[in-house]
Amino acid sequence: MNALTSLDRPNSYIGRSVPRPNAKRLLAGRGRYVTDIRLPRMLHAAFLRSPYAHARIISIDVDAARALAGVHLVATGADIARICAPWTGTLDHFKGMTSEPQLPLPLDRVVWAGQAVVAVVAESRALAEDALELISIGYEELPAVVDLDAARQPGTPRVNPSGTSNICFRTQLDSGGVDEAFASAAHVVEEEFSFGRHTPVTLEPRAIVADYDAESGSLTVHHATQTPYQFQDLYARHYGIPEARVRVIAPDIGGSFGMKLHVYHEDMAVVGLSILLARPVKYVADRIESFVSDIHARDHHVRARMAVDVEGKILAMDIHDATAIGAFSTYPRTSVVEGNQVVRLIGAPYDFKSYRAVLEVVFQNKVQTSQYRAVGHPIACAVTERMVDLAASQVGIDPFTMRARNVIADNAYPTASPTGYKFEALSHEICLQRLRGIMDYDALRTEQAELRQRGIHRGIGIATFVEITNPSPAFYGVGGARISSQDGATLSLTPSGEVRCAISVTEQGQGTEAIIGQIVADQLGVAQDHVKVITGDTEVTPHGGATWACRGAGIGGETALQAARRLKANILEIAGLILQEQPSALDIIDGQVVGVATGQLRLPVAEIARIAYFRSDTLPPGTQAQLTVSHHFAPQGYPFAFTNGIQGCYLEVDVHTGFIKLLKHYVVEDCGRIINPMLVDEQLRGGVVQGLGAALFEECRYGETGQLLNGSLADYLVPMAMEMPDIIIDHVETPTADTILGAKGCGEAGTAAASACVLNAVNDALAPLAASINAIPITPARVLKALGRY
Amino acid sequence: MSSEIDDAEEAVRVRFTVNGRKVACEVAPRDTLVDCLRNALELTGTHAGCEMGACGACLVQLDGRAVHGCLMFAVQADGARIDTIEGLSESGAIADLQAEFHRRNALQCGFCTPGMLINAHELLSRLTEPSRAAIRDALSGNFCRCTGYEAIVDAIAAVADARAAKASQEGSPG
Numbered sequence: 001m002n003a004l005t006s007l008d009r010p011n012s013y014i015g016r017s018v019p020r021p022n023a024k025r026l027l028a029g030r031g032r033y034v035t036d037i038r039l040p041r042m043l044h045a046a047f048l049r050s051p052y053a054h055a056r057i058i059s060i061d062v063d064a065a066r067a068l069a070g071v072h073l074v075a076t077g078a079d080i081a082r083i084c085a086p087w088t089g090t091l092d093h094f095k096g097m098t099s100e101p102q103l104p105l106p107l108d109r110v111v112w113a114g115q116a117v118v119a120v121v122a123e124s125r126a127l128a129e130d131a132l133e134l135i136s137i138g139y140e141e142l143p144a145v146v147d148l149d150a151a152r153q154p155g156t157p158r159v160n161p162s163g164t165s166n167i168c169f170r171t172q173l174d175s176g177g178v179d180e181a182f183a184s185a186a187h188v189v190e191e192e193f194s195f196g197r198h199t200p201v202t203l204e205p206r207a208i209v210a211d212y213d214a215e216s217g218s219l220t221v222h223h224a225t226q227t228p229y230q231f232q233d234l235y236a237r238h239y240g241i242p243e244a245r246v247r248v249i250a251p252d253i254g255g256s257f258g259m260k261l262h263v264y265h266e267d268m269a270v271v272g273l274s275i276l277l278a279r280p281v282k283y284v285a286d287r288i289e290s291f292v293s294d295i296h297a298r299d300h301h302v303r304a305r306m307a308v309d310v311e312g313k314i315l316a317m318d319i320h321d322a323t324a325i326g327a328f329s330t331y332p333r334t335s336v337v338e339g340n341q342v343v344r345l346i347g348a349p350y351d352f353k354s355y356r357a358v359l360e361v362v363f364q365n366k367v368q369t370s371q372y373r374a375v376g377h378p379i380a381c382a383v384t385e386r387m388v389d390l391a392a393s394q395v396g397i398d399p400f401t402m403r404a405r406n407v408i409a410d411n412a413y414p415t416a417s418p419t420g421y422k423f424e425a426l427s428h429e430i431c432l433q434r435l436r437g438i439m440d441y442d443a444l445r446t447e448q449a450e451l452r453q454r455g456i457h458r459g460i461g462i463a464t465f466v467e468i469t470n471p472s473p474a475f476y477g478v479g480g481a482r483i484s485s486q487d488g489a490t491l492s493l494t495p496s497g498e499v500r501c502a503i504s505v506t507e508q509g510q511g512t513e514a515i516i517g518q519i520v521a522d523q524l525g526v527a528q529d530h531v532k533v534i535t536g537d538t539e540v541t542p543h544g545g546a547t548w549a550c551r552g553a554g555i556g557g558e559t560a561l562q563a564a565r566r567l568k569a570n571i572l573e574i575a576g577l578i579l580q581e582q583p584s585a586l587d588i589i590d591g592q593v594v595g596v597a598t599g600q601l602r603l604p605v606a607e608i609a610r611i612a613y614f615r616s617d618t619l620p621p622g623t624q625a626q627l628t629v630s631h632h633f634a635p636q637g638y639p640f641a642f643t644n645g646i647q648g649c650y651l652e653v654d655v656h657t658g659f660i661k662l663l664k665h666y667v668v669e670d671c672g673r674i675i676n677p678m679l680v681d682e683q684l685r686g687g688v689v690q691g692l693g694a695a696l697f698e699e700c701r702y703g704e705t706g707q708l709l710n711g712s713l714a715d716y717l718v719p720m721a722m723e724m725p726d727i728i729i730d731h732v733e734t735p736t737a738d739t740i741l742g743a744k745g746c747g748e749a750g751t752a753a754a755s756a757c758v759l760n761a762v763n764d765a766l767a768p769l770a771a772s773i774n775a776i777p778i779t780p781a782r783v784l785k786a787l788g789r790y
Numbered sequence: 791m792s793s794e795i796d797d798a799e800e801a802v803r804v805r806f807t808v809n810g811r812k813v814a815c816e817v818a819p820r821d822t823l824v825d826c827l828r829n830a831l832e833l834t835g836t837h838a839g840c841e842m843g844a845c846g847a848c849l850v851q852l853d854g855r856a857v858h859g860c861l862m863f864a865v866q867a868d869g870a871r872i873d874t875i876e877g878l879s880e881s882g883a884i885a886d887l888q889a890e891f892h893r894r895n896a897l898q899c900g901f902c903t904p905g906m907l908i909n910a911h912e913l914l915s916r917l918t919e920p921s922r923a924a925i926r927d928a929l930s931g932n933f934c935r936c937t938g939y940e941a942i943v944d945a946i947a948a949v950a951d952a953r954a955a956k957a958s959q960e961g962s963p964g
Contacts, residue, residue, distance in 0.1 A: 019892050019893055019895060020892075020895060023891075023892055023895070023897055024888075024892055025900075026897055026899075026900025026903055027888040027891055027892055027897065027900070027903055027907070028835070028876070028879040028888065029835020029836070029874065029875030029876050029879060030876075031834075031835070031901075032834075033834075033837075033901065035834075035838075036828070036834035038829075070799075124799070126799065126818065126821075127799065200935075201935060202899075202901075203837075203839045203845065203847055203899065203901040203933060203934070203935050204837070204839070204899070204901045252899070252900065253899060254837070254899045254900070254901030255898075255899040255901060255935050255936055257935070286841060287839070287840045287841060287842070508898075508899055509897070509898030509899030510898060511898075678894075678895050682895050682898065682937060682938075682941060685938035685940050685941070686898060686935075686936045686937050686938045687938075688938060689937075689938035689939065690935070712840070712844070713839070713840040713844035713845050713933065714840075714844045718933060718935065719938075719939075720929070720930050720933065720939075721926040721927075721929035721930060721932070721934075721939040721942070721943065722926045722927055722929070722930045724926075724938060724939050724940070726940055727940055750938075
């Protein structure tokens with residue numbers, strides 16, 4: 001006999017794979033991206049960019065450009081500096097970090113090749129670009145610091161002449177006992193890793209339309225961003241406009257992955273250009289501009305040592321991470337969060353005490369780096385998991401056995417990592433068992449051994465991970481950043497009995513609006529298609545953090561849940577008055593007020609709305625129906641809701657060409673309460689594929705003079721359908737007790753461990769050939785080099 | 791220096807049949823087809839992703855074949871029949887593909903989706919029952935940064951199966 005589950009109740013949307021209501025528009029070509037927006041009297045901006053990675057600006061001649069018909073404004077750094085306050089990308093909780101103040105366009109020095117120097121605003125983008133060709137800038141080239149290791153050498157030219165070194169930030173962690181643990185260890189493994197710089201590559205490039213109305217002194221910005229509230233605050237403060245007169249609208253966004261929440265010089269400039277002209281100004285980065293001006297990420301060199309005992313139990317890790325970030329730190333989230341998370345996440349799945357790490361964040365003359373999907377996780381995971389495999393091989397045990405001996409036991413919570421991260425409840429042991437099952441691990445090993453006899457080199461790699469989600473103010477707020485960790489929702493019952501939810505979490509395709517609609521409908525007891533969710537407009541929704549760092553479901557979802565419960569209470573209060581019943585004796589099911597005890601239909605919710613809005617005279621005197629509620633929720637309890645999981649990879653290395661064929665990928669993931677299983681799976685798949693791109697293809701390659709050499713979609717390789725495997729997914733659900741909903745994030749999980757899996761699998765394939773790889777992307781050239789064939 | 795509007799901007803009149811309707815518009819000789827569709831004709835469902843024929847976001851049908859709108863000047867399409875995502879949606883020609891993409895969440899941000907659908911539509915008009923490998927191969931000119939492709943492959947395979955089943959039903963005697 002089948003037991004009824006919670007999903008059998010009417011309107012039980014939490015846990016259900018419901019398609020996204022807003023996806024139909026996108027399928028019909030009816031999306032409205034910033035790229036599509038055209039306003040009356042709108043002009044177009046284009047930027048002349050520095051050809052040098054580091055140079056002094058000697059002269060700028062813009063006369064000919066200004067004279068071109070159709071050109072409305074040619075602006076230099078000085079022109080915009082008059083109205084825009086500079087910004088500095090430091091946060092107080094990163095003690096001792098430094099960064100140079102930034103302006104939209106530079107005054108006297110350029111610090112990376114591709115930096116925007118002069119802006120032209122014209123009737124069309126093409127005309128603006130024509131005018132760029134008429135501008136001449138005199139430069140005096142300065143020594144460029146290009147290489148990460150070179151940047152750290154004493155005596156190297158300085159990226160910022162006023163600074164004393166190229167160090168942006170340095171920090172050290174030491175839980176104690178490291179030297180003693182290494183001295184007494186049965187085995188010590190060491191490795192040096194290098195991780196290529198890569199860039200998010202959203203399919204819609206960065207896009208912005210700034211529209212300043214001089215008469216009212218108000219600014220509206222249509223901005224392809226994840227974080228409209230953050231930008232409302234920044235535009236208000238840096239351009240001296242009262243916050244309430246700044247409106248930022250983020251409509252449909254063509255991908256973001258963390259890239260579209262940073263301050264970009266061009267975007268700030270466009271706001272200034274609109275203020276100077278008092279007309280709407282549009283700027284859309286073309287693809288080459290995207291490559292040289294979108295944030296990059298993950299440029300790390302890591303030295304790692306691990307000590308294990310004779311049984312393979314991890315005793316200690318000792319880490320040095322050097323990362324290069326560009327010529328300054330990104331604003332307002334900085335460029336050191338990634339490195340900080342690398343050194344704090346290394347070793348996180350494992351039960352050991354002694355950990356030491358040094359992080360050095362250095363400047364170089366390249367475009368800024370900052371947070372991109374799974375910030376720091378892929379590096380921490382690749383280092384940890386490769387070290388675990390190296391140790392397993394030294395001890396002579398299987399990678400699964402090694403992990404089973406070392407992961408934090410499922411019954412050991414709450415506990416903390418040696419770096420101080422507090423874990424409420426994770427599920428490594430059960431995830432490990434599940435992965436073994438879905439991979440059919442023993443059969444894969446048998447197949448691998450058989451194929452090796454025939455000269456076919458397949459590899460199996462696994463990688464355990466821990467993911468940071470639901471960040472509290474500990475993430476940015478404590479450092480002085482005006483980036484909210486709370487969210488807000490305004491929920492209304494409309495006169496027809498439908499529901500409107502305006503919420504501060506945002507949608508970039510991951511399904512935020514869908515899950516918020518599911519939660520509201522579920523909690524209120526109405527059909528989901530009677531709930532309209534509105535996001536992405538600072539004028540319409542309460543202020544909030546929006547969607548990043550896997551907070552949409554956990555924090556936004558809880559906000560919606562609590563708001564829906566409050567609205568439901570208000571509806572039932574009016575229902576109680578109308579029906580002469582205690583509200584506690586009533587419930588709402590499928591848009592109908594029913595008796596709790598009897599289940600009997602009493603009154604449609606629409607009728608309550610009608611009476612409250614149009615016949616309030618029929619309600620008892622003194623009744624004021626509150627059918628709109630605004631509610632905020634800030635995470636409390638644990639500073640972060642950590643999630644966990646494990647991935648597996650099966651691949652084949654062609655030892656003659658160095659090509660790697662991904663055969664299958666596996667994920668077991670625990671993101672707490674799952675609101676929409678299909679959307680979670682698709683987040684995982686998309687995340688895995690971004691990690692696979694990092695593992696095999698993606699790298700921003702620079703020449704010696706600091707020029708990006710592969711800044712086009714033909715030269716910078718991202719994963720395509722043909723190269724990608726099918727991805728098998730399984731879940732464990734360990735809800736967080738910090739919220740009623742119990743949801744944690746899942747957006748970074750795929751990316752977090754995919755490249756580590758591939759690294760381990762390739763090394764597994766190459767092991768019989770006495771070759772090893774310690775760098776990603778694992779290009780065919782690197783494979784052949786490792787094999788001594790190139 | 792010249793203060794005249796650039797010669798490059800001097801308009802040329804072109805005529806197409808777009809989504810079944812005859813239209814004429816003024817374009818600059820350097821305007822690409824995708825710019826013309828998006829700007830002059832306000833058909834913004836066709837997207838520009840790389841402007842070099844790599845990403846497939848700008849695919850439209852030109853005389854029944856999928857072409858990159860970014861690799862062609864608008865003047866080169868003079869006299870052609872062009873079908874965009876808007877027209878294919880309204881005619882119902884790809885309704886089954888759209889429904890299956892929706893059901894399986896084979897899209898996230900949606901920016902690549904119109905190009906994906908146009909490519910999928912062309913693939914299924916050439917091959918009635920493509921293998922998964924053939925579908926993946928056919929999508930090699932369409933970048934998707936969000937989904938990881940699997941749901942897209944699943945959706946196209948499911949539509950191919952459904953169309954084949956329908957065809958065999960209709961074709962079977964009695």
